[in-house]
Structure formats: C-alpha cells, structure tokens
Amino acid sequence: MVTRAPAKADRAEPPDKADAPPRLDLDAARLPWLQEPLARTLASQRSHALLVSGLSGVGQLAFALALAKSWLCETPMDDRPQRLACGRCASCHLVDERSHPDLRLIVPEALRGDVGLDADEAGEGDGEGKSEGKSEGKSKKAKPSQEIKVDQIRAAIGFSELTAGRGRIKVLVLHPAEALNGISANALLKTLEEPPGTLRFVLSTAEPQSLLPTIRSRCQLVALPRPDPVATTAWLGEQGVDRPEVMLAASGEQPLIALAMHQAGLDAAAWLALPERVAAGDVAAFSGWGLPQLVQTLQKLCHDRLLVSVGAPPRYFAGARLAPGDVARLSAWAADLRRQARHADHPYNAGLAVEALLAQAREASAMANLNNANSRAGAASARQRPAGGPIHSRP
Numbered sequence: 136m137v138t139r140a141p142a143k144a145d146r147a148e149p150p151d152k153a154d155a156p157p158r159l160d161l162d163a164a165r166l167p168w169l170q171e172p173l174a175r176t177l178a179s180q181r182s183h184a185l186l187v188s189g190l191s192g193v194g195q196l197a198f199a200l201a202l203a204k205s206w207l208c209e210t211p212m213d214d215r216p217q218r219l220a221c222g223r224c225a226s227c228h229l230v231d232e233r234s235h236p237d238l239r240l241i242v243p244e245a246l247r248g249d250v251g252l253d254a255d256e257a258g259e260g261d262g263e264g265k266s267e268g269k270s271e272g273k274s275k276k277a278k279p280s281q282e283i284k285v286d287q288i289r290a291a292i293g294f295s296e297l298t299a300g301r302g303r304i305k306v307l308v309l310h311p312a313e314a315l316n317g318i319s320a321n322a323l324l325k326t327l328e329e330p331p332g333t334l335r336f337v338l339s340t341a342e343p344q345s346l347l348p349t350i351r352s353r354c355q356l357v358a359l360p361r362p363d364p365v366a367t368t369a370w371l372g373e374q375g376v377d378r379p380e381v382m383l384a385a386s387g388e389q390p391l392i393a394l395a396m397h398q399a400g401l402d403a404a405a406w407l408a409l410p411e412r413v414a415a416g417d418v419a420a421f422s423g424w425g426l427p428q429l430v431q432t433l434q435k436l437c438h439d440r441l442l443v444s445v446g447a448p449p450r451y452f453a454g455a456r457l458a459p460g461d462v463a464r465l466s467a468w469a470a471d472l473r474r475q476a477r478h479a480d481h482p483y484n485a486g487l488a489v490e491a492l493l494a495q496a497r498e499a500s501a502m503a504n505l506n507n508a509n510s511r512a513g514a515a516s517a518r519q520r521p522a523g524g525p526i527h528s529r530p
C-alpha cells in the first residue's frame with residue numbers, strides 16, 4: 136500500500152520536485168462528465184462574459200478552457216457536433232499548447248506551472264512581476280503570488296485591444312476569479328462591461344459569492360453541476376485508481392482531486408487507516424506532507440467525527456473506524472483548524488506545526504478515548520496497526 140520511500144526525517148517537509156504530481160489534465164474531452172454541460176452552455180450562451188462556478192476538482196478550469204477552445208476552433212460549425220471544439224485543427228492545437236495568440240489564460244503566478252504555462256516566465260508574457268524588483272537572476276526567492284495582480288489585468292487589457300492574431304475572436308480566461316484582488320477586479324470592470332471588438336471572457340471560480348457584485352452582474356452565470364458519482368467512480372477506475380469509491384469520497388466527490396491523491400501515492404487502505412494514525416499521534420505518517428494538505432485532511436477527519444458523533448454517516452472516511460467524540464470539543468477543534476487553514480500556506484517550521492496539529496487532534500479526542508476506552512481496546516487488539524512509514528507524500 137505504501138510505495139513511496141520514507142523521507143529523510145519523520146517530519147513533514149515540502150515535497151521534492153520529483154514527487155510533484157503530474158500536470159493537471161485540463162482537456163475536457165477526457166473528462167466525460169463535462170461534455171453535456173459544455174454543449175448546453177455553448178447552445179445557451181447569450182453574453183460575451185461567462186462566470187463558470189464549480190468545484191476545482193470537478194474541472195472548472197478545464198471547462199473554461201474548453202469553452203474558449205470551442206469559440207476559437209476553426210473547423211466549420213456544421214462539422215462540429217454540439218458546437219464543441221474539433222480537437223484537430225491548428226487553433227485547437229494552439230490552445231492545447233497554451234500558445235494560441237488570441238487566448239490569454241490569466242492565473243496567479245503560483246498556478247502557472249499547474250496549468251501548463253511556463254512558471255519561469257511570470258512577468259514576461261503577462262506583465263507581472265516586473266514591478267516587484269525581486270528577480271535576482273534565476274534564483275528568485277519571493278514566494279509565487281496567489282493573487283491575480285493588477286499588472287496582469289493591465290497586460291490582458293492591452294492584449295484585448297490588439298487585433299486578433301488569427302482574425303477571429305479573442306478570449307480571456309481568468310482562473311480562479313476569486314484570486315482577483317480589489318485593485319485587479321476594479322481594473323477589469325470597465326473592459327468587462329465594454330469589451331473591445333470581439334473579446335470574450337470566461338471567469339472560473341469556486342467561490343462566486345466572494346466576487347464583487349459588479350463582476351458577477353456583468354457575467355452570465357454557468358453553474359457546473361456536481362458530476363454523477365457512478366460515472367466518476369467508473370472514470371477513476373479506468374484511470375487505474377483502486378477502490379475508486381473510497382478515493383472519490385476522500386476527495387469530497389471531486390474526481391480530479393481523487394486522481395491527484397492517487398497519483399501522489401495515496402491509496403484507499405492508507406486513507407482509511409489515517410484516522411487511527413492521527414489518533415496515535417503518528418507524526419511519521421505525515422512525513423513529506425505539505426501543511427495545507429495536512430490541515431485540510433484533519434478538517435475532513437474532524438468533520439466526519441462530528442457527523443459520527445451525532446449519529447450521521449461520515450462523508451470523507453466512509454468505511455474507516457471513526458470514534459464518536461464530544462461535540463463541543465470537536466467543534467472547538469474544527470474552529471482551530473479553520474484558523475490554521477488561513478495560515479497553512481506559511482511553511483515556516485512545518486515539522487513543529489505537524490506535531491502541534493497532531494497533539495491538538497489527540498486532545499480533541501481525549502474525552503472520546505475515555506468514553507470509548509473499552510470498546511476501542513477490544514477493537515485495537517483485533518486489528519493490525521498500520522505500517523509505520525509515511526502514508527504518502529502529497530494528498
């Protein structure tokens with residue numbers, strides 16, 4: 136079950152580059168649950184600006200790019216079922232290569248590599264980073280920004296005012312729209328309201344309510360439905376995911392996240408063993424985990440233990456042994472985890488943070504352990520303790 140070699144120390148460390156999961160598959164043609172919403176959106180489009188809202192692990196960015204690809208496709212409409220991109224013409228290839236002259240994909244610097252843009256070129260093509268004055272040759276130490284900065288929006292507006300390179304329309308895709316800071320959002324408003332020429336927008340977001348009302352009101356909202364779990368379970372199985380139903384639940388029914396967890400080396404058995412390893416304060420189990428992933432996983436565990444404590448079935452850890460606990464104590468833990476989540480991006484002293492998080496998890500469970508001491512003692516002797524290596528490097 137655990138295939139990855141243990142890390143150097145039994146503390147969470149940033150994953151090595153070699154451990155990074157493969158690039159996200161952003162080709163909607165390979166994500167079957169997106170086809171029907173895509174065709175429906177292309178048929179019902181009535182605005183130059185679409186706001187796609189949906190969970191990122193469902194494929195909202197793939198969906199946004201597929202819209203752009205369909206608009207830019209150069210195969211005659213009569214030869215394209217449901218107006219979908221043909222996937223074969225020169226324009227479609229350029230979109231896949233992220234080098235279409237009439238498509239600009241705007242993401243925070245931190246996401247560039249994930250979406251197929253050259254991570255080292257931030258500031259070259261999109262105007263970002265030049266004003267930071269931080270580049271020291273190749274060894275730029277500044278942490279990549281999680282925001283879409285105003286320089287990027289200004290560059291995009293400049294792009295939108297040029298004549299379309301292939302003579303058709305131009306498309307701006309912004310992802311995720313909630314990464315627009317206040318200044319960027321305001322800089323975008325005018326162009327969104329009065330786009331030059333044949334410019335179209337796709338904004339994709341997991342948090343439409345967090346956007347400026349003036350941004351939302353200028354867009355046609357496209358809500359991406361949660362895909363049918365039967366279909367996504369089957370799809371995960373085709374991708375080689377063992378016990379895909381467990382991994383789909385672990386991901387919160389977000390198939391792309393479930394696949395990423397699998398690709399990072401996490402399997403169903405390790406996932407289901409995780410509550411016990413947390414309860415045991417097993418720091419080594421989380422060696423190589425990033426802090427944000429650990430906090431998020433503990434949030435799922437806390438969420439499920441709260442459910443179990445009120446007699447409801449768990450959502451993320453269905454099939455795992457979950458001890459009910461004291462609701463007040465677990466609620467306090469949940470609140471602590473929310474606070475941690477806000478700061479989990481700061482990687483300082485990650486090892487100590489992991490220890491503190493697991494100590495906190497045990498503290499939240501202390502009362503449950505007392506209450507359930509007898510039943511747990513019996514259960515513990517009856518089952519094998521999970522192996523001692525790290526569960527995986529990156530959930």
Ligand SMILES: [Zn+2]
Nearest residue numbers: 208221224227
């Ligand atoms: Zn095409």
